Amino acid sequence: MSSVTVRVPAKVNVQLSVGPLREDGYHDLVNVFHAVSIFDEVVANESESITVSVVGEWADQVPVDDGNLAVQAARALAKHAGRAYGADLVIRKAIPVAGGMAGGSADAAGALVACNELWGLGLPFEDLLEIAGDLGSDVPFALLGGTAVGTGRGEQLSELPTGGVFHWAFAVADGGLSTPRVYAECDALRAAAGAEAPWPQADEALLAALRTGDAPALGARLANDLQPAALALRPELAGILAAGRDAGALGGLVSGSGPTCAFLAADEEHARRLADALSESPSCRTALTAHGPVSGPRPA
Incomplete structure (x- = not known):
């Protein structure tokens, strides 16, 4: 497989309750996440190294170096797999940047799914979820989607079925x-x-x-x-x-x-x-x- 395309949604927090500051610098949260139909698209193409480019309305606000969370996700996945895999990532942005809708986390989740498929790793969702939790507090939900209650710093998720749209x-x-x-x-x-x-x-x-x-x-x-x-x-x-x-x-x-x-x-x-x-x-x-x-x- 030479290319994999993944579409990943934005989120809105319908409840965000912030507890005391913890010793690790995070806060304990109750975070009710809800994935909505504003999507970024992450394309992973075969490559010798891990690189990223960004197109779309918000592209000029997204880093294309090691600060890009999708790059960090691909590297973390390769490290987990124990091999020096490569991928040329192309992110087509529609989720607002630094807007409180987890666009960077969405791109990281998209990169995990796309590279897992591109590299033929076949890792189960639970493994991807573990890697996602190390990348950032919102990345696990970006990987899950739907509606869920997040606790801890937001990474401990319980799915919540909803009764409608x-x-x-x-x-x-x-x-x-x-x-x-x-x-x-x-x-x-x-x-x-x-x-x-x-x-x-x-x-x-x-x-x-x-x-x-x-x-x-x-x-x-x-x-x-x-x-x-x-x-x-x-x-x-x-x-x-x-x-x-x-x-x-x-x-x-x-x-x-x-x-x-x-x-x-x-x-x-x-x-x-x-x-x-x-x-x-x-x-x-x-x-x-x-x-x-x-x-x-x-x-x-």
Whole structure:
């Protein structure tokens, strides 16, 4: 096989509860992940070495050196296999970069699946999941897809069956936000307020809404402990959140570490109307629609 193509989805965090800072520098989390139909495509071509190139709307914001997480994933897989494999990776970007939708993690997951197939390794999903956990907290879910509850630093996953399809509109802001910076701001805001970080707990009402496909109930329970920090660093996001509320979203929040804002819609047509309204917001670079849950990366 000379080439393998894998399509891998973005995610939205419908609940992100952030606990105390751990000794290892991470936070204990309850992270309810939901994969949505905005996809990057990772193509792995035969090569003597591991290289990467990026095309698409966000290509100029993605590193093409050792800092690229897909390159790190391919190298980690080759190391796990015990051979010096090569792959020329081509990433076709559609997931916003540094936007809180795990685009880099998605590309890493796509590279794991594509190279496992290209190199004929036949490694089971469990092995890929173990490698993914070493690459980053969001990579295991990017490999899994669907809807899942993540604990620990987000890498310990429990799949959550959902009772229907949820429709979303996403407002993508100009520029990105560094995830470590947002977590640091969250810690700083809590310290300034003299508030101890609570132990994170899953919202049972939110999980029930996902299981039953109840979009209004889910919209009312959307929550992100990182949102105050993202708003402190990017105050203009408050205007985007207000625009979504004014346009009739069932609920809205900053996705992950931001700055992308996610809005739950009643149906596909409502999502399109929300996106049209959001695109008029001065701080919105572009507005996208999607549905979820969708499956994780698989070879095309």
